[in-house]
Amino acid sequence: MGLRTAKEYRDGLRDGRRVFYRGQRVTSVGDHPELTLAVDHSAHCFDIAQSHPELAVADGYSAFYRVPRSAEQLRARGELIETVSRLGGGIIVLKEVGSDAMFALLRTLEGEELERAKAFHERVCRDDLALAVAQTDVKGDRSLAPHQQADPDLYLRIVDEDADSITVRGAKCHTSYSANADELIVLPTRAMGPEDADYAVSFALPVDTPGLDIYVSPYLAGERNEFEFPLSSKHKMLESLTVFDDVRVPNERVFLNRRPELAGPLAIAFVDYHRFTAINYKLPLLDLLVGSASLIAEYNGIARAGHVKDKITQLIAYAETVRGLAELAALRSRPGQDGIQQPDPVAVNTAKYTFAHGFHGAAAKLMDLAGGLLATGPGGEDWANPEIRAVLEKYYAAAVPAEPRLRLRLRLRLLNLIADLTARDYGGYQAVLATHAEGSLEAEKLQIARTYDPTRARAYVSHHAGLA
Missing domain, CATH: 1.20.140.10 (Butyryl-CoA Dehydrogenase, subunit A, domain 3)
Structure with a gap:
């Protein structure tokens, strides 16, 4: 297990990910004149391993991903989140939300799906990956269940499956950091019934996976001088619409496959940790x-x-x-x-x-x-x-x-x-x-x-x- 430097994190963003910003395809998120501010902001979650190792390092890997097993470890996680938020001007940095999702998976899943989540968690710790979370579907008519929508793609769903993989289609919104993370964890957004089985899906995949398109919000766009904008000239969080255009997900990365009875418990488990993160950051x-x-x-x-x-x-x-x-x-x-x-x-x-x-x-x-x-x-x-x-x-x-x-x-x-x-x-x-x-x-x-x-x-x- 190891820890990456901020430079190694930035270098890892130079891949084939499809990111769009203000009407244009971005060739490199880490080198874009406006988006690089968000990358620098997120780099705090790597720098903190050097500046505050007593908080940010656990058994040789990032303490963001240490599974809390006592009230004291949970309190220490809160202190870590508060500290990195203080470095980030009062907003979350990057690893906090992805680790919330990891804990929810480990606490909710069972059987083979749980073993897959455990294996993924070990790889995240070993490779010091930065995870984003895609949970909120675009939802369409909110009075209707996923399977009742006029357009079935308004909730992310499974559209095909073979012996080795599933294929998904749809979109998630409010996906913080999806443009500048290493990997993306997808979670269900709500409780679901049997007729919504195709929508009861959870998985993880690299951000540069073919068919994954990320449309970054232009909010807080433009150059900012330090005199007028002492906070927002230094800190920025990217928010995106993340579209899955028939994306193939290998089975070893699938955590929930047409299990509507677990969609609600998994969503709520994530909320428990994510709101704990929120109140500390x-x-x-x-x-x-x-x-x-x-x-x-x-x-x-x-x-x-x-x-x-x-x-x-x-x-x-x-x-x-x-x-x-x-x-x-x-x-x-x-x-x-x-x-x-x-x-x-x-x-x-x-x-x-x-x-x-x-x-x-x-x-x-x-x-x-x-x-x-x-x-x-x-x-x-x-x-x-x-x-x-x-x-x-x-x-x-x-x-x-x-x-x-x-x-x-x-x-x-x-x-x-x-x-x-x-x-x-x-x-x-x-x-x-x-x-x-x-x-x-x-x-x-x-x-x-x-x-x-x-x-x-x-x-x-x-x-x-x-x-x-």
Whole structure:
């Protein structure tokens, strides 16, 4: 078993994968002037093995792929995810989601399919592969089951099979990192009935497999200077529509083949780990919100105002509630199949719901404290022009305790970070992620209702009410 360097990861992307971006075929993802930013961002999951080996290396391989078998190992995984997210500006990097899928496969499958998953997991550890996950089907009419759709390809399905392979057709959307990962794990998106058997499929395959086409979203496109975009000029995550045009998958890579009874349990098992990943990678983002609010209040000279203290206190309570629930999800975890530790589903979904439900209000509080310069402030070209900069230095002075010119520079840089985080397209991206990534608010509420055991609470009520 070994560990790859970031350079080896980048070199591995120069293959025959079919990636399309802004209407054009990309010949090399790692060398494209815009997409290379995302590759550099994802490289953190390889660099961290050198910078934080105590967290990122387990028994000679990447700790992202260590199967958690105790509450402490799950807690350590949360710390690893938080640390790499901190390096990545508050968003996931690459290996986190693929490892979530691996744990779900190992916890759900049985028989020959489980043995295939175990063999794949060993190869992932040995070769230090970066995995993306394709789970969400495009779905078409969401009131209809997969087999009821007018176009049968709106859910990924098996269209042919022989003694050695299956052939699949359809598409998955929201496939983060599929353009710059080594391999892709496909999971079912929902529970399925017997008539949906062709859609109950899971497998893994290299990204350069013939028939696999990846259409990268243009969101956050274009050049970004570091002055105006301190976050999004350094960090980018690629989101894609991933199309399977009669893709052949060898049997040894197939984990679920027309097993509708396992589609729902596998999807839910992935959700358990993926939301645990979510609440831990969101923690640096919450620190950005709280820290920015505290600093901008000082820079604007309003830190002593009662309403300002109240807003900052609310942000602190929001952030610490999510952090506490993240820790609780590991503390209350329990072993499942083959001793694989499962995050507590009530705690993990409550944490994710709390984050998602509170994010937009938290961003609004931060924008309120920062002021209108988030939208009307000067740009990088203005700052670089000495004549214009002199005007800016005069009229955009602040309350920062420093020399006037340094005072202005600090305030404008902080305002640009807040604008990048809340008011510009990266802020919009974060708002959508908060609402829909790792599952919607309604999906999280549904899991809380499904997994909460009311026995103790009801028994307590029955005792005091004399019902028993």
